[in-house]
Amino acid sequence: MSEIPGNKPLETEFYYPPEKTTKNANIKEYDSLYRHSIENREKFWAERAEKLSWFTKWDKVLDESNPPFYKWFTGGKINIVHNAVDRHLTNWRRNKIAVIWEGEPGDTRIFSYHELNREISKLGNVLKSMGVKKGDIVTIYMPQIPELLISMLACAKIGAAHSVVYGGFSVEALAGRIEDANSKVLLTADGGYRRGKITDLKSIANEAMKRSATIETCITVKRTGHEVVMENDRDFWYHDMMSLPIASPVCETEKTDAEDMLFVLYTSGTTGKPKGIVHTHGGYSVYTSTTHEFVFDIKDEDRWWCAADPGWITGHSYIIYGPLINGSTIVMYEGAPNHPYPNRWWQMIEKYGVSILYTSPTAIRGLMRFGEAWPNRHDLSSLRLLGSVGEPINPEAWKWYSRVIGKNNCPIMDTWWQTETGGFMITPLPITPLKPGSATKPFFGIEIGVVDDAGNEVKTGEEGKLVLKKPWPGMARTIHKDPDRFVETYWKDFKKQGWYKTGDSARMDKDGYVWIIGRIDDVIKVSGYRLGTAEIESALVSHPAISEAAAITVPDELRGNAIHAYAILRNGFTGSKQLEEEVRKHVSHEIGPIAKPDSVTFVETLPKTRSGKIMRRVLKARAMGLDEGDLTTLEE
């Protein structure tokens, strides 16, 4: 790829994939296949579904009888684990490496598909013996250790759904999710390693179990070995359970319906309560495997490393399900990219011969700070493709990633998607000429629009709301226990047209390339993590000193956004540096360190509309020293 010199506007700055990439690519042409996929949507997806292994074939590809509650492959019976594991056991992949895992302290574990199946089956039997069955939701709260992936797959195998709570979340976040899912079983670990320190997950889990009373059984993996509190009758060690006779390595895979719930994954929205996004066995299997195979050009000899956490959708779809369905060898790493030194990732790539690296702009910017010498010390020549996800990637980081990590030889797949979409929606293919900072064009079968409030396409180059016009197999089916909120959040604004509102704004350039600008609601992205201002605000007001609060973000060079909080104190409290520190810690304790505000400013009043809504826009403008805009709706 050649870096085009000069000062041309970004829209005209093309990077062309190297010949070795285009020559060997799984998909050699975009335009005609895209047209085919749009004109023959159901046929396209049916052909993709044929690649999977079904217990019973579907009757109908797409059931549109009750929009927006679309159903895919109805009548079909399929289990994602049957595709991600079982079917590989009948051919040479049985002995292929499925998982290469490395812990932060440097310990390693490797599983072939055969070995992975044994672990999943054993745990599946343990869960069954505890009464877990189809329709139950098991909550999983673990560091990034193999047992996390084994737990998810074990649940799916026996037909139960999982709800993974990111190991960086804390007490209130975990308790709320357990309660919403009404989980009776919690799978956790004593702790994990992060930057040389132990994260004390079991203590957080214990406190969360006190707040939400639904958990009857808690199984704990011994990872760090530090002392933890275990309660009689409730707490069991994972290794004890796995050594019981009940933990037989033979476990039948449940023949789930295509539309049976595979998992619920909680994600932040515009209110304080996170939404439980529901995905299913059938459509999600088809969508994650197709997107992974096409966009990352997956070959059997690849070593695929998605350096996300399984606790987020990126990890669900592209550490675990998509890649395992495709029979890939996946790499997982437990800890921080810069521990003990900033070469940790580059060392991993060299050591395991990683061929594709998929990560976030924040991680790239973070590693970029340490300079080129760190990656340059390592042989990164095994890499052939790179990927980015989670937030817009700024051209500077894109170019560094391309030049220093990819040696100008690895196209970057900047994939735009969401928890709700299940998989990539707007993304290049390895053959696509790239523009740094643009996610390029829609994936096959996906129709997008950049529109105004009335639904008219905005002019080329102008900012508008990004909508998705037609259903796709990987789409969220509903919000757990709250179908009305599902309709209200995503399908109300463009009800007439039947479009899905993404909550992002974007513009499209004259070449049809999409440039994502960012969220236009109260969802925020910090280091690529998704949070809601309302969630942070409700954590703030749960502190005894605070009566009212507002949270906003301001741009941050490293993390994309930084969180600033404003709080009104209750009578009898006075603002101080010490109180600020205490409040920041409190938010971190309730939600997790990722939600810790960078600053808390104590104020007398907050700008509000006459109807009492906090005008975060005004706070943000002030914080950034910008014009406060139209203040006519501001309360006196």
Ligand code: PRX
């Ligand atoms: O704002 C977009 C941003 O992340 C949001 C979705 O967050 P989440 O559900 O946590 O999923 C993240 C991983 C898929 C989107 O609404 N986003 C995601 N990918 C990109 C992005 N923004 C710009 N470019 C991307 N590639």
